[in-house]
Amino acid sequence: MKTAEKTGVVLAEKKVDQKKMRAKVKRVLLFLSIIAIILLILIPIYLLFKISVSASQDILTQHPPFLIKNFTWKHWLKILSAGQIWNPLWKSVIVASMVALLGIIIAAPGAYVISRLPKKIKYGVLLAIFSTRMFPEVGIALPISVTFIKWGLLDTNLGLVLAHLIRVLPLMAWVLTGTFDTIPRDLEQSAVVDGCNKIQALVKVVLPLSLAGLAAGAILSWLESWNEFTYAIYLCLADTTLPIKTYYYISRGNWFESAAYAVFLTFPVMIITFVLQNYLKSDYLSGALKY
Amino acid sequence: MILPLILFILGFTLLPVLQCIFYSFQDRITEEFPTLANYRLIVGNPKFGDALKNTLIVTAIGLTLEMGGGLLIALLLTVSSKIKGLFRTITMIPMGVPTIVSGVIMLYIFSSNGYFNEFLYRIGVIKLPIDWAQGGIRTLLMVAVADMWKVTPLVVILLLSGLESIPANIYEASAMDGASPYQHFFFITLPLIKPFFTIALILRAIDAFRIFELPMVLAGRNTMFLGTYAYSEYFDYNNIHSSGAASTILLILIAIFVFSYVVTVGAKEVDE
Amino acid sequence: MGKVLLLTMIKGIKKPKGRMFLMKKAYRLLLGLVILSLLVSCTTMAAPKSLKVIMGLAEEEWNVMREHIFPAFEKEYNVKIEAYQTEAQDTEKILEARAKANRMDIDLISQDNMRLATLVERGLVEDLSEYRSLIPATVIPALVDVGEFGGKLYFLPYRPNIEIAFYNSLKFAQYGLKPPTNWDELFNVARTFKEKEGVARVAIKADLSPCTTVHLFDFCRSAGGDPVVLDDKGCFEAFVFLQKLWPYLSPDSKTANWNFMNRHIATESVYLGQNWPFGMNVIVKDGGKKEVLAYQGWRGPVKESHVLGGDVIGIPKGAPNKALAIEFAKYLMSKEVQEKLATYNGWPAVRSDAYGTVEEWQRPYFDAINEALKYAEARPNLLYWDAVDKALGEAFREGVIEQKPVKPALEKWAKFIRDNKR
Secondary structure, rough: HHHHHHHHHHHHHHHHHHHHHHHHHHHHHHHHHHHHHHHHHHHHHHHHHHHOOOOOHHHOOOOOOOOOOOEEHHHHHHHHOOOOOOOHHHHHHHHOOHHHHHHHHHHHHHHHHHHOOHHHHHHHHHHHHHHHOOOOHHHHHHHHHHHHOOOOOOOHHHHHHHHHHHHHHHHHHHHHHHHHHOOOOOHHHHHHHHHOHHHHHHHHHHHHOOHHHHHHHHHHHHHHHHHHHHHHHHHHHOOOOOHHHHHHHOOOOOHHHHHHHHHHHHHHHHHHHHHHHHHHHHHHHHHOOOO | OOOHHHHHHHHHHHHHHHHHHHHHHOOOOOOOOOOOOOHHHHHOOOOHHHHHHHHHHHHHHHHHHHHHHHHHHHHHHHHHOOHHHHHHHHHHHHOOHHHHHHHHHHHHOOOOOHHHHHHEEEEEEEOOOOOOOOOOHHHHHHHHHHHHHHHHHHHHHHHHHHHHHOOOOHHHHHHHHHOHHHHHHHHHHHHHHHHHHHHHHHHHHHHOOOOHHHHHHHOOOOOOOHHHOOOOOHOOOOOOOHHHHHHHHHHHHHHHHHHHHHHHHHHHHOOO | HHHHHHHHHHHHHHHOOOHHHHHHHHHHHHHHHHHHHHHHHHHHHHOOOOOEEEOOOOHHHHHHHHHHHHHHHHHHHOOOOEEEEEEEEHHHHHHHHHHHHHOOOOEEEEEEEEHOOHHHOOOOOOOHHHHHHOOOOEOHHHHHHOOOOOOEOEEEEEEEEOOOOEHHHHHHHHOOOOOOOOOOHHHHHHHHHHHHOOOOOOEEEOOOHHHHHHHHHHHHHHOOOOOOOOOOOHHHHHHHHHHHHHHHOOHHHHOOOOOHHHHHHOOOOOOOEEEOOOOOHHHHOOOOOOOOOEEEOOOOOOOOOOOEEEEEEEEEEOOOHHHHHHHHHHHHHOHHHHHHHHHHHHOOEEEEEOOOOOOOHHHHHHHHHHHHOOOEEOOOOOOOOHHHHHHHHHHHHHHHHOOOOOOHHHHHHHHHHHOOOO
């Protein structure tokens, strides 16, 4: 009886702030789904991390435990003290950053022009740019690399940057075209009416509005270059990139070192996405719309 | 302004692509041109039919999973919460993992005594390990899921930049008009991010059709894909001609997909 | 030379003649650059400062090279050895890109002898026939044959290698099993594990890469067949046996190559599998799986046969320091180096007069290698090796994995080999 009464009271109370309740449930659900997704994304990384800090008996068994049982920094100390990780790291960071930067410089003006074309021509141009990405790299990576080697760009950052740009530019062009499409032409025109010249209008109006898209493009390019592998094999020997180093440990079967390398690979990714994602915020857009 | 972009891309790639297509029509031994011998050779191989089928199925499954998952994550990311910044960063991590590494991670998970089987075993669903690389739909599903982990961030970031570009006042206006969240999503959000959806879908489709590294690690060369086929012909069997033919077929396949998508969905956009 | 160049350039500046002048200037500049680069290359030819070498080694092996092998040579020739890691499957990519760009900067390669035909066919390596006399008389003859294609010698021997069978001794003891020494025992062991554990625990490398080809050579030859012919009696017998064995082989076979085989054995997913001896470093030394032992493997109905693998030395076409590279090759084949490689790396020596004393823990594995080497057979050197490779893989897929009738599969792919003979 008492419990029923209580439930009744609770129910009545619930009805009173049903709205509040519903919002709360919604938030909890939302929170839970976010946590679930984060877990799904992180579990593979966690497993790698676990392997990289586990003693071998935890990994080399038929029923490996999910938690870290015998913790050791041994494998990490090994790869860090070997001293072969820093040069590849710098090389990869520099190349990826240059690719992102140059990618924007080359692709943004082009994408702006494309976005202002009539719709049917626009798709044609975009697909033409993208057609080369539709071809498997197996056959074309070699002749492309040969060109760069002919130019003496073997083992240089520039060679690799140029090669990566080939992969990245179509992607970048497409993303940026999409971004510029969302910026109404009237805004530019009104800026021109206000006394800006065309260039000023671009810099003062279009550029701030497209920051979110540029950031998205930059992140994508950075990541594409960061994990690129095919061209790096052709173009780097003395001065390799981090993925190639990782590949070496993987193909030599050093489970623990390769896991440590693989985890190490993700640190710069976290930093760069964390820094660049601030630009993805919509504040830029809504702020500018008031202009 | 558009010239540097086009010159850069086509300048470096057009010739190699054409050359590769040329090889595909050239006889390996007699160097006769043009000939369909290479195409006859690979199409005549039953393995090629499998590779074609597998490629189409894995692309279909993969795209569905990735676009669905990507949209869900992107939507969750627009809702502000305390861990939003962290969440966003975490979603991007897999994209920075090289495919060869993600292959190794996934092999830890999906090999016969991998962590997924171990998980199923511990919760009592299975007694004996499941052979995920056995072939058939099971393997394709594994490859699609494994691939999804790495590539969904691309979809997320593209859809997110679409979602973020929807001015806040549109949301306010529709809320004032009494639109339900459901109506709001289907009649306002979706149409507004459609261009971004198209971009993401096409980008992903192109890469999904060309998949080869991941299945090679996860299933060996037993479950063939067109990309694996092109790779294997060239690097294992030293045949640039049949590899070129497989690449060309792949190119045509992708082109057909992209054009038909653009014509059906893109044309509507033009009408709007 | 430099002075002349400078003078012509100054002269050019003094006589401006519009467009013609500009073109002339550009031409002279170009000429100057060509001469300059020639000069530079002349000087490097005279006294090479470094020797660029690529090899595919594990980290421990690199340490041995850097500590015990390179320094003596560097000192003697006053040269720096720049050695870089390259996996066997990438060597051809790296050489081809440089050769096509006409910028070969690599002086010497060491390459897996399973991947030589491509290098020869694409014209990426020098014909070394004139250096045949440099090969020490004590080198195992089969190892010299491996480097020959069409009567020409392209590669010099430097490291023999052979697959040994790794097995988990604890699991074998648990079921009272002994490592199989012939096909019947192999089948029994495979079946017993499957029956006792519900999961098959014997694996072969069946990822259909060249690794599979090596296994198939062993099976076919030990049944008296010739895998290059493929539709003979011995191959038929081997494929029929493999078809029967397949259901009792571990599902991990499908992803097992020379790398993942180690992992499957180390994680106790597989209890018995053949792999190259470097597995001992990975499984036993790094992984601490001391219960994983090795022996020479099994014989077939006709004989015991193991493919003779290993690394050979090649010189890329257009290598900048060919003469010095030859000296280095000579050095690598020397008794002194071979003994060091045996001692520190546990590599069997390429010559019969070199002995190493391996570390205590390595000894049983080293013995297995030497035992297997007694039954070593070189792989034939065919320019159409890729066709053989492919035919064997495809025949295996159809006859064994898909369990289709063996005879038509073998006939079909034997025809493919015949059609692609070059």
